[in-house]
Amino acid sequence: MENPTYSTFETEHRVRPDDIDLFQHVHSSRYIDYVLAARYEQMEKFYGMAMEKFLERGFGWVVSSVQINYKRPLNLGDYFLVRTGIDSINERICRVAFTITNKATGKLCCDGWFDYVMIDIKTGRGAKIPEDVIAHYSV
Template sequence: MEKTGYSIFESELKVRPDDIDMFNHVHNSKYFDYVLAARYEQMEKFYKMPMEDFLRSGYGWVVKTAYVDFKRPLILGDVIAIRTGILTINEKGCRVQFEIENKRTKKIASDGWFDYVMIDISTGRGCKVSEEMIKTYSV
């Protein structure tokens, strides 16, 4: 994954039995869960803005578009490194890139990006990302 001016952060998870589908590998929907779990952890650990604080401020991030390129299957017990980072951010939202590496094989299992828009929780409607928030995420 190419660094584009914003930091790339890494979280680690282990594939659980409930992640496995009838073909004995991780179900495609779980990759979304892995990226969202990593971003949740990274908001607190690296951006110093836990999701709970962000929600208390009256805002939330909603996925507008997601792209996942599945390269190799993951299986039960695999330990994965989920690397994510903001690719672009502006007043309309942000694009977060990711890659999931199988630590056993040292190969990328999937990569892609998510486009997020910010919403005002009280109305459920999209709103502008403030300069202060852009600064917070520009590490």
């Protein structure tokens, strides 16, 4: 069976003063926050299935692993674009690929992926991703 092609979505943000580290550019940990914030917004805006819908069903998404490849820094006041899209999804893991690009220069700041697993909120343990969710997110 052929792997499906998934949509990519884009969210714009701006670097805030509290994102800046000792070296006067965005701290490496903030890039994780940027992707998580973009995904939260994109789940509702583009997929039509916000995080709250998962919580109502007793499910949550947690990050199990992250790969970030840093290319160049973002600085205070920079506007940037976070592009994300599902790379693959099955009953256990949803891999989301991302890029963060400086809006003014068009240059890539970093790229990588996040592996998300679904958990049962009551038990805190891993849960199978329901077929309807896999189908819904396969846009």
